[in-house]
Amino acid sequence: xxxxxxxxxxxxxxxxxxxxxxxxxxxxxxxxxxxxxxxxxxxxxxxxxxxxxxxxxxxxxxxxxxxxxxxxxxxxxxxxxxxxxxxxxxxxxxxxxxxxxxxxxxxxxxxxxxxxxxxxxxxxxxxxxxxxxxxxxxxxxxxxxxxxxxxxxxxxxxxxxxxxxxxxxxxxxxxxxxxxxxxxxxxxxxxxxxxxxxxxxxxxxxxxxxxxxxxxxxxxxxxxxxxxxxxxxxxxxxxxxxxxxxxxxxxxxxxxxxxxxxxxxxxxxxxxxxxxxxxxxxxxxxxxxxxxxxxxxxxxxxxxxxxxxxxxxxxxxxxxxxxxxxxxxxxxxxxxxxxxxxxxxxx
Numbered sequence: 001x002x003x004x005x006x007x008x009x010x011x012x013x014x015x016x017x018x019x020x021x022x023x024x025x026x027x028x029x030x031x032x033x034x035x036x037x038x039x040x041x042x043x044x045x046x047x048x049x050x051x052x053x054x055x056x057x058x059x060x061x062x063x064x065x066x067x068x069x070x071x072x073x074x075x076x077x078x079x080x081x082x083x084x085x086x087x088x089x090x091x092x093x094x095x096x097x098x099x100x101x102x103x104x105x106x107x108x109x110x111x112x113x114x115x116x117x118x119x120x121x122x123x124x125x126x127x128x129x130x131x132x133x134x135x136x137x138x139x140x141x142x143x144x145x146x147x148x149x150x151x152x153x154x155x156x157x158x159x160x161x162x163x164x165x166x167x168x169x170x171x172x173x174x175x176x177x178x179x180x181x182x183x184x185x186x187x188x189x190x191x192x193x194x195x196x197x198x199x200x201x202x203x204x205x206x207x208x209x210x211x212x213x214x215x216x217x218x219x220x221x222x223x224x225x226x227x228x229x230x231x232x233x234x235x236x237x238x239x240x241x242x243x244x245x246x247x248x249x250x251x252x253x254x255x256x257x258x259x260x261x262x263x264x265x266x267x268x269x270x271x272x273x274x275x276x277x278x279x280x281x282x283x284x285x286x287x288x289x290x291x292x293x294x295x296x297x298x299x300x301x302x303x304x305x306x307x308x309x310x311x312x313x314x315x316x317x318x319x320x321x322x323x324x325x326x327x328x329x330x331x332x333x334x335x336x337x338x339x340x341x342x343x344x345x346x347x
Contacts, residue, residue, distance in 0.1 A: 069111055
């Protein structure tokens with residue numbers, strides 16, 4: 001392999017300069033005379049020398065690598081967020097280490113340890129739960145930290161998130177306006193702040209409409225997956241017909257797609273028998289057998305903005321201001337929740 005075993009000393013010997021001069025050509029070429037710089041570059045090309053970037057980063061203290069820790073790499077929402085991060089970092093020449101916590105606090109902690117060992121410059125993270133102490137310790141050791149899809153409660157920690165309470169309110173208000181009164185909320189793990197906030201927004205819409213919170217029937221799930229949605233649908237359909245819900249709001253689109261599968265397999269019509277609204281507006285929502293209404297999040301902008309904040313703090317630490325950026329969601333109405341008023345107002 002060209003360059004295998006070639007060291008910086010070999011380059012210095014071929015160019016007739018010191019090792020320090022070769023190092024300056026690689027790291028601070030502006031201070032090296034043009035003729036000397038040309039000789040060193042020619043030697044590098046002739047020998048096929050490949051600089052050890054990792055070693056240079058370690059000598060400088062921190063590398064130009066970032067860590068991205070998400071809850072579930074299988075969820076297209078986080079794929080889109082990661083694309084936004086990459087859009088912002090690729091131009092800055094900062095590669096990203098992509099880590100999947102699977103919603104497991106132990107796995108998340110192990111990844112944070114690994115990223116610190118790798119001396120990354122910063123971490124973008126959607127934490128499993130309130131991981132502020134662990135993240136603050138990481139920051140105190142020189143690693144920049146940005147919360148992603150989670151609002152920071154600390155003024156000295158940047159975050160980029162969406163107003164999930166507003167999103168839950170938008171979804172429920174839409175279903176209430178369509179005449180629904182027996183509504184289910186299909187959530188995920190209760191320790192996830194996003195799940196709690198979307199439920200809180202849904203309850204707020206109910207109370208503002210003069211309805212009882214008990215009219216929102218909660219179906220908790222162990223995960224935010226299609227399989228968990230199918231299981232929730234089976235539990236719903238196991239209820240007596242007289243008390244069966246007429247509408248469902250799901251904490252994310254994967255759950256909603258699972259609910260849709262479970263309902264259609266039992267010949268339950270969507271939206272005629274049960275209306276359905278998801279959350280995130282992933283690409284698959286519009287492409288479902290029954291196009292799915294969903295609360296849209298600006299997925300790529302979340303990633304782009306979080307990465308931009310980290311880059312700003314890395315390059316301009318003295319002028320950087322910590323900010324908590326909050327985007328507003330919007331409801332996208334499709335066929336799955338179309339108003340079938342003649343069968344609604346079921347009290």
